[in-house]
Amino acid sequence: MTQKLRLGVNIDHVATIRNARGGPHPDPLRAAIMAAEAGADGITAHLREDRRHITDADIDRLTAALAIPLNLEMAATEEMLAIALAHRPHAACIVPERREERTTEGGLDAAGQFDHLAPFVARLGAAGVRVSLFIEPDPRQIEAAIRLKVPVVEFHTGAYAYLEGEARTGELRRITDGAALAAKNGIEPHAGHGLTYDNVGPIAAIPQLAELNIGHFLIGEAIFIGLDASVRRMREAMDAAR
Ligand code: PXP
Numbered sequence: 068m069t070q071k072l073r074l075g076v077n078i079d080h081v082a083t084i085r086n087a088r089g090g091p092h093p094d095p096l097r098a099a100i101m102a103a104e105a106g107a108d109g110i111t112a113h114l115r116e117d118r119r120h121i122t123d124a125d126i127d128r129l130t131a132a133l134a135i136p137l138n139l140e141m142a143a144t145e146e147m148l149a150i151a152l153a154h155r156p157h158a159a160c161i162v163p164e165r166r167e168e169r170t171t172e173g174g175l176d177a178a179g180q181f182d183h184l185a186p187f188v189a190r191l192g193a194a195g196v197r198v199s200l201f202i203e204p205d206p207r208q209i210e211a212a213i214r215l216k217v218p219v220v221e222f223h224t225g226a227y228a229y230l231e232g233e234a235r236t237g238e239l240r241r242i243t244d245g246a247a248l249a250a251k252n253g254i255e256p257h258a259g260h261g262l263t264y265d266n267v268g269p270i271a272a273i274p275q276l277a278e279l280n281i282g283h284f285l286i287g288e289a290i291f292i293g294l295d296a297s298v299r300r301m302r303e304a305m306d307a308a309r
Contacts, residue, residue: 072271072305073108075138075259076298077282082112082120084286095121096128098286098294103135105298109157111280113140114150116164123150130154138280140201143180143187151191158197160221160280161187170260170283174203174223177211188215199257204238204245213252220249221257221280224270228261243273250275264288264304271308279305 081098085091099110110133112121129137136157141147142164151159161184163175177184177200184200191198199219202208203226212220222245227238246256258270259280271279281301288297 070277072276072309073278074106074298074302074305075109075111075257075278075280076102076107076285077111077113077140077259077280078102078286079111079113079120079282080286082122082125086120095125096132099129099133101294102285102298103133105295106302107135107298109136109138109278111138111140111160111282113162114147116142116144116146126150126154130156138199143175143184148187148190151196152194155194155196158199158219159191160199160201160219162201172225174205174208175201177202177208177215181211181215184215188217192216192218204241206245206248209245209248209252209254212249212254217254219255219257221259221278222246223260224258224262225260227270228263228266239269242270246273246275264300267301267304268308271305 078095078098081093081095085093112129114121114126138158138160139151139156140160140162141151143161161175188198197219198217199221200212200217201221201223202212204222222242227235227242230238242258249256255277256275257278258276262270262279262281263284285297285301
């Protein structure tokens with residue numbers, strides 16, 4: 068039987084809108100609570116080095132108040148490690164980060180940065196945090212994740228989301244094969260980036276995938292139909308594909 072596919076709602080862009088004016092509104096914690104009521108299984112937040120959306124105070128409030136698991140996205144830096152160890156979120160997803168990028172462009176080079184990543188994986192794991200690596204669905208990166216002994220990988224679905232036609236089909240095949248390879252080696256595969264109601268179906272249908280993390284589209288759609296309906300509709304689209 069195919070297991071339930073969890074939905075992690077990324078609330079970063081509620082903070083993006085709040086920060087445009089500098090006050091407390093709209094509140095990412097309120098959005099997280101509402102997303103949970105609408106069926107989100109977890110909340111994801113990316114504390115970026117430049118604090119362009121989520122802030123340290125948001126992470127404090129989310130860890131104190133959330134009733135569902137928090138997945139902290141973080142770069143592999145000493146600063147972020149110290150914050151993660153102080154808060155011990157349910158999960159931490161290590162992502163590549165470049166100041167000049169608009170969003171997380173491409174996956175982590177787990178193979179090339181093996182020696183840099185190994186102590187981060189070990190220290191987070193020892194603190195009881197479920198560590199995930201945000202990687203491309205590339206066998207070389209999955210092999211590195213296996214050697215790093217992470218319990219979870221998250222596949223970057225950005226290329227799938229933005230490509231069309233045969234190129235998209237090829238990318239879907241890479242994600243499908245990657246999920247099978249990860250699962251065969253005892254790693255729980257997740258996926259995310261650029262997912263929408265229109266493109267989530269084929270990804271949600273991949274049987275080994277256990278979780279999707281979705282943010283920008285859901286927050287944007289909430290402008291038109293409200294956050295509750297936005298999250299519920301995604302949940303329905305995922306369940307229908309399963
Ligand atoms: N997963 C990871 C690791 C991400 O970095 C992001 C984007 O911040 C997402 C999922 C969600 O992507 P989107 O906002 O495009 O849905």
